[in-house]
Amino acid sequence: MSEKIKNVVVLGATGSIGDSTLDIISRHPDRFNVLALSGHSNISKLVKLCHQFSPSYVISTNDNCYGELNKALTSSPTQVLSGNDELLKLCQLDEVDMVVAGIVGNAGMQPVLAAVEAGKDVLLANKEALVMAGDIVMKAAKQNNANIIPLDSEHNAIFQCLPESYQVGNTPQDIDKIILTASGGPFWNRNKNTFSEITPAMACAHPNWDMGRKISVDSATLMNKGLEVIEAHWLFNLNVDEIDVHVHPQSIVHSLVCYKDGSILAQLGEPDMRIPIAYGLGMRSRLTSGAKLIDLLVNNELQFLSPDYDKFPCLALAKNAIATGGTSMAILNSANEASVAAFLDNQIPFTAIAEINQQIMQQSKNEAVESVDHLIELDKEIRLQTHKIINNYGVKSA
Ligand code: NAD
């Protein structure tokens, strides 16, 4: 029996996750229809994607780009939308089956929540949504019977190593702990005394993965692994001491589940995001993804090492934030987004990212999370505070 074609909304279609998602969709036209695409400022790429996939809707979340997008698509059947409110409505349309959350940063939080509240299947790459609002998103998923399927390679690997009946949000049965692997990023072996010389181009040149600029910098500071520990805490309902991190420089073992009987299950593959995305789009069935099968006779060295918390303080900041609970994870996320953007803009050195994140964590008051509106206000406040430190940084260190 042929399955119904699924209508997919791809949020962040112009980014790296968008590229990998649309690559898989284009391999399976009998299974998926691109219902809508979102992008922010790269309008020429968004227009090109509209010509290629003929979605019913396209949306630019940057209001300033609406005119350009609309003009470029005047004679196209695609309806052109603009802005955050339209984006949230789009995620909730009846005809939507799946929402791929590929927006970077906390701009992804509200669309993820909107999709979850409408009971959609949400394929989650945007880890910041869970770091900001994990409790709210997971509760809403349960209440509205929404499936959340992790696309982040580590969490997708864990999901692949759990029984098919397992649903995200529940604590996995019979396990001792999970192990998230980390590549270690480009500076794993670099002398810490030279970290201040690291440029944005160096930080964005990841040894194994080809990703957007923000997550590449997060991988270089190991904040990405910290955000992923928080993400795993919410997705799999585990305490921080049930989530280990092993540095695995080869990026072949994407994560592992340690069962009570002494068995460890792992998922292995090329560092190619099409593999976890195909597993998500297939809702646990195996679709061809275009990824190469890994040759273990060639890639025959698999190392696992302890993370260096002294060299990479951001990982400990994230673990502490879980232990503290409340708004502390959201505070860390907002500070990190602002400090990473400042580093990418050459305003602060690489080493300042961890220093500033730490300072914000020390000076901020932890509160209970009340609502999404509370988190949005808090984000504004923390960004202001972070920018104050950023603006004084050059003065202080001159
Ligand atoms: P990217 O920078 O390549 O793409 C980001 C996308 O978000 C673009 O389409 C951009 O237009 C959109 N965007 C940017 N700012 C926006 C805003 N303010 N409002 C709405 N949309 C906005 O990033 P990426 O590497 O594709 O990462 C996307 C998300 O997926 C991140 O949360 C990242 O942590 C996660 N992720 C990525 C990878 C990867 O391999 N790239 C792996 C795991 C998880």
Ligand code: MG
């Ligand atoms: Mg990851």
